[in-house]
Each structure stands twice: as structure tokens, then as C-alpha cells.
Amino acid sequence: xxxxxxxxxxxxxxxxxxxxxxxxxxxxxxxxxxxxxxxxxxxxxxxxxxxxxxxxxxxxxxxxxxxxxxxxxxxxxxxxxxxxxxxxxxxxxxxxxxxxxxxxxxxxxxxxxxxxxxxxxxxxxxxxxxxxxxxxxxxxxxxxxxxxxxxxxxxxxxxxxx
Amino acid sequence: xxxxxxxxxxxxxxxxxxxxxxxxxxxxxxxxxxxxxxxxxxxxxxxxxxxxxxxxxxxxxxxxxxxxxxxxxxxxxxxxxxxxxxxxxxxxxxxxxxxxxxxxxxxxxxxxxxxxxxxxxxxxxxxxxxxxxxxxxxxxxxxxxxxxxxxxxxxxxxxxxxxxxxxxxxxxxxxxxxxxxxxxxxxxxxxxxxxxxxxxxxxxxxxxxxxxxxxxxxxxxxxxxxxxxxxxxxxxxxxxxxxxxxxxxxxxxxxxxxxxxxxxxxxxxxxxxxxxxxxxxxxxxxxxxxxxxxxxxx
Ligand SMILES: Cc1cc2nc3c(=O)[nH]c(=O)nc-3n(C[C@H](O)[C@H](O)[C@H](O)COP(=O)(O)OP(=O)(O)OC[C@H]3O[C@@H](n4cnc5c(N)ncnc54)[C@H](O)[C@@H]3O)c2cc1C
Ligand code: FES
Ligand code: FES
Numbered sequence: 001x002x003x004x005x006x007x008x009x010x011x012x013x014x015x016x017x018x019x020x021x022x023x024x025x026x027x028x029x030x031x032x033x034x035x036x037x038x039x040x041x042x043x044x045x046x047x048x049x050x051x052x053x054x055x056x057x058x059x060x061x062x063x064x065x066x067x068x069x070x071x072x073x074x075x076x077x078x079x080x081x082x083x084x085x086x087x088x089x090x091x092x093x094x095x096x097x098x099x100x101x102x103x104x105x106x107x108x109x110x111x112x113x114x115x116x117x118x119x120x121x122x123x124x125x126x127x128x129x130x131x132x133x134x135x136x137x138x139x140x141x142x143x144x145x146x147x148x149x150x151x152x153x154x155x156x157x158x159x160x161x162x
Numbered sequence: 163x164x165x166x167x168x169x170x171x172x173x174x175x176x177x178x179x180x181x182x183x184x185x186x187x188x189x190x191x192x193x194x195x196x197x198x199x200x201x202x203x204x205x206x207x208x209x210x211x212x213x214x215x216x217x218x219x220x221x222x223x224x225x226x227x228x229x230x231x232x233x234x235x236x237x238x239x240x241x242x243x244x245x246x247x248x249x250x251x252x253x254x255x256x257x258x259x260x261x262x263x264x265x266x267x268x269x270x271x272x273x274x275x276x277x278x279x280x281x282x283x284x285x286x287x288x289x290x291x292x293x294x295x296x297x298x299x300x301x302x303x304x305x306x307x308x309x310x311x312x313x314x315x316x317x318x319x320x321x322x323x324x325x326x327x328x329x330x331x332x333x334x335x336x337x338x339x340x341x342x343x344x345x346x347x348x349x350x351x352x353x354x355x356x357x358x359x360x361x362x363x364x365x366x367x368x369x370x371x372x373x374x375x376x377x378x379x380x381x382x383x384x385x386x387x388x389x390x391x392x393x394x395x396x397x398x399x400x401x402x403x404x405x406x407x408x409x410x411x412x413x414x415x416x417x418x419x420x421x422x423x424x425x426x427x428x429x430x431x432x433x434x435x436x437x438x439x440x441x442x443x444x445x446x447x448x449x450x451x452x453x454x455x456x457x458x459x460x
Contacts (some may be wrong), residue, residue: 006167026166028204071172072196
């Protein structure tokens with residue numbers, strides 16, 4: 001067991017803003033975002049890498065931030081739910097979840113939004129199967145997935161229309 | 163939950179990683195995608211004192227064709243294999259890569275880490291066994307190349323020495339007129355298979371099989387090669403009777419345990435059903451039919 005706490009300096013760009021901090025190696029990316037940067041939109045729902053509530057984009061790819069050490073994001077770019085909305089308007093994916101009632105309590109929602117962002121950035125017109133596959137790593141405990149599918153489909157349509 | 167405190171070491175080359183492992187001794191572990199190791203550390207089922215991070219080593223993420231081989235760098239993520247045009251030419255490899263866990267896990271988890279972990283329910287081992295695969299390992303004395311069947315020793319045990327690592331995986335491309343398919347039955351996406359089946363058929367013509375490869379996952383301590391089932395097909399016409407017989411033989415080769423994923427009996431029956439499906443898909447693919455196969459969710 002290490003006798004002295006090791007601190008590792010890292011620089012991470014989160015939602016376009018650079019942060020340089022020293023962290024303990026065991027700090028998870030999700031805790032870095034929530035506790036070190038105060039970005040509490042990214043949630044923790046499980047301890048098993050199962051639920052996807054903690055999903056963020058790391059260098060453009062969705063990851064479960066409870067299963068990445070913050071030191072591994074060094075020199076990287078992170079996008080969280082806080083980075084989705086513009087100054088005065090919601091991101092089309094947020095708007096679509098709102099309009100299609102893609103949530104009840106909202107706890108899982110940031111993770112679903114980030115998975116949807118990854119899906120729609122890769123596939124502008126996903127069919128039902130691709131949508132199911134794209135959000136298979138996210139679990140909602142409140143609602144059926146029907147409105148979430150609807151929301152993703154609506155978001156895809158509105159993003160194609162832009 | 164937080165893992166126990168550890169010292170973090172960032173390797174910038176493979177040889178540096180090997181010398182770090184050598185210097186730090188048995189208290190050190192490699193960190194690749196972290197998709198097996200970090201969950202274990204969070205649950206304190208693993209508490210290594212030192213982690214050697216491979217993620218900052220350049221040039222270890224690739225899928226390339228070389229001769230009749232597909233060479234995959236140890237740090238290549240499942241999602242990169244899923245997206246690779248080279249890998250897509252070996253459909254069974256694509257079947258596997260595209261269905262592991264979920265997209266978030268596939269974006270991080272690596273092929274090298276999966277093989278090194280040697281989880282009996284891992285998806286790669288059965289697939290790579292039916293293709294003929296070698297694992298290139300690097301240690302303090304240089305490289306050695308091991309056949310996958312020799313690399314996998316037991317559940318969670320490989321031939322890797324504590325200061326050795328996986329550098330590359332070399333997959334033999336199947337000959338023309340071949341078809342393969344991989345089907346894993348899972349309760350939901352982010353869980354491991356209850357049982358899985360990999361089939362690869364090299365055909366003489368559209369119905370007679372020259373050589374069959376059949377391997378089973380999650381129903382033994384390592385992936386199991388179903389040799390008797392292969393014999394049923396070798397040199398024979400792959401008709402519905404032969405498929406039935408091969409599926410029965412594969413079921414007898416399975417050695418499952420009852421657990422939260424189902425009873426041993428259920429898993430045997432599942433193997434029989436999966437072998438039939440995978441053989442039918444492999445046969446159609448060998449005839450050039452595009453058949454979509456993916457992991458099944460109960
Ligand atoms: C929710 C969830 C579901 C999953 N479902 C599946 C599934 O259905 N099928 C499946 O196959 N997998 C599944 N996985 C596991 C996933 O595929 C992992 O990515 C994989 O098993 C380990 O790879 P890694 O790169 O993440 O390795 P790590 O977790 O970083 O390492 C695993 C082990 O391998 C060692 N190691 C890593 N790289 C090397 C190397 N190059 N040389 C030597 N040793 C090395 C490490 O020291 C460690 O002991 C799942 C994981 C999660 C979290
Ligand atoms: S909190 Fe990360 S997957 Fe559940
Ligand atoms: S809306 Fe409550 S967990 Fe999904």
C-alpha cells in the first residue's frame with residue numbers, strides 16, 4: 001500500500017474550458033467532474049458499470065465516467081450534459097426529451113442524452129434497432145423506454161432538418 | 163465507490179511498461195480499457211498497489227491486414243474493431259465486436275485486455291479459437307508468439323508471466339468459400355453471456371464442409387472447442403440432419419455451472435439451440451448471402 005498520497009497533475013478540457021488540477025490517481029472521472037469541477041449534471045447510479053447514468057463523451061466517444069480514472073482523461077476533451085444547451089436554447093436532443101416526455105424523475109436523463117448525442121453524431125438517421133443498440137448501456141428505473149425512443153427519433157429528425 | 167489508493171505509472175512505450183512491471187513486482191497490474199479492472203477495484207475485489215497505464219503508449223490501436231492475417235494491436239478498442247472495414251471482411255469478428263456489452267464499454271475495453279483477463283464468459287475467446295489466432299506477448303527477454311489455445315490456461319489464467327504483456331493479436335483470415343457466425347445469448351446488453359457459440363465453416367462447395375470450427379463460451383472454465391461436433395461436419399454435407407447431430411454433440415461438450423444466469427441444464431439446451439442457429443447463418447454466409455447475426459437478448 002502506498003504510504004504517501006500521490007497527486008498527479010492533469011489538464012482536461014471540459015465543455016470547452018481547460019482545467020489544470022492535481023488529483024489522486026484513484027479519483028474517478030465522474031468524481032472529478034462532480035466534486036472537483038462542481039458539474040453535478042453527471043450522475044452516479046450504480047457501482048457496477050451497468051446503469052450509464054454517468055455517461056459523458058471523452059474525446060468524442062461515450063464512456064461510463066464511473067469506470068475511467070480522471071488521470072486517464074489527462075490532455076483529453078470531455079463533454080458533459082452541461083455542455084449541451086446553448087446560451088438561450090436547449091440542445092435539440094434536450095428539446096426532444098422535453099417534448100416527448102422522455103423522462104419521469106430525470107435521474108437517468110443526462111446519461112441518456114449523452115448516449116443519444118454519441119448515437120446521432122455517428123448515425124443521422126438511426127432505425128429502431130440502431131436506437132435500441134445506442135442506448136442499451138443506459139438504464140431507466142422510472143419509465144418505459146417508449147418515450148425515450150420517441151425522443152431520440154424526434155431529435156434525429158430535428159437535427160437532420162437543421 | 164472509491165478503489166483503494168494505488169500508485170499510478172504512465173508507460174510511454176511497451177518496453178517501458180515491461181520494465182515498470184519488472185521493477186514493481188507482483189503488486190503491479192496493467193491498466194488498459196479498465197472495463198474489467200476498475201469495477202473490480204471499486205468493489206475492492208482487486209486492490210493492486212501499482213497501476214501501469216498503457217493508454218498513453220502510441221501506436222497500439224490498429225486493425226490491419228498483413229498477408230492472410232488480421233493483426234490487431236493490444237490496445238484496440240472493441241468499438242474500433244466494430245468500425246473497422248478490415249475486420250468487417252471476417253464477419254464473425256464483426257459479430258463479436260459489435261455486441262460486446264454496450265457502446266460505452268466497447269469504446270473503452272480493449273482486445274488485449276479481454277484476452278489477458280481470460281474471463282470464461284468473455285466473447286472474444288470462442289470467436290478467435292475457431293479462426294486460428296496467435297497472441298504476441300512481450301516480456302523482458304523480448305517477444306514470443308503463443309497459440310490462443312495455449313495462451314488460455316484456466317478461468318482468469320493465461321500463460322502470461324507477471325512482467326509480460328499482450329502486444330498484438332494475429333487472426334488467420336478464413337479461406338474463400340468460408341462462413342462464420344457468433345451468437346451470444348445475454349439477459350441484457352451490459353451483462354456477460356449466459357452461453358455463446360462461435361462457428362466457422364470452410365466449405366468445399368455450397369453444401370459440403372471441408373473443415374468446421376465450433377467453440378463454446380461461458381459454459382466451462384475457458385472457451386471450449388467442440389471437437390466431436392466438428393467431426394460430425396468435416397467432409398460431410400451440412401444438411402439439417404448433420405446440423406442437428408452437431409448441435410447434440412456440442413451440447414455434450416458443454417460443461418456449464420448453474421448460476422444467476424441460469425441452470426446448467428438450461429445452458430446446455432441453449433448451446434444446442436445456438437449451434438443450430440449459428441451453423442445455419444454460417445452456411446448462408448459461406449454462399450455469399452448477407453446474414454445479420456448479433457447477440458441475442460432474452
Ligand atoms: C458492464 C460490462 C459488461 C461487459 N460485458 C462483456 C461481454 O459481454 N463480453 C465480453 O467479452 N466482455 C465484457 N465486458 C468486459 C470488457 O470487454 C472489458 O473491456 C474486457 O474484458 C477487459 O478489457 P480492458 O481493456 O477493459 O482491460 P482492463 O480492465 O484494463 O484489464 C483487465 C486485465 O487484463 C490485464 N491487461 C490489460 N491489458 C493487457 C495487456 N495488453 N497485456 C497483458 N495484460 C493486460 C490487466 O492488468 C487486468 O488484469 C464487460 C465489461 C463491463 C464493464
Ligand atoms: S454510475 Fe456509471 S454506470 Fe452506473
Ligand atoms: S426517469 Fe427516473 S430513472 Fe429514468
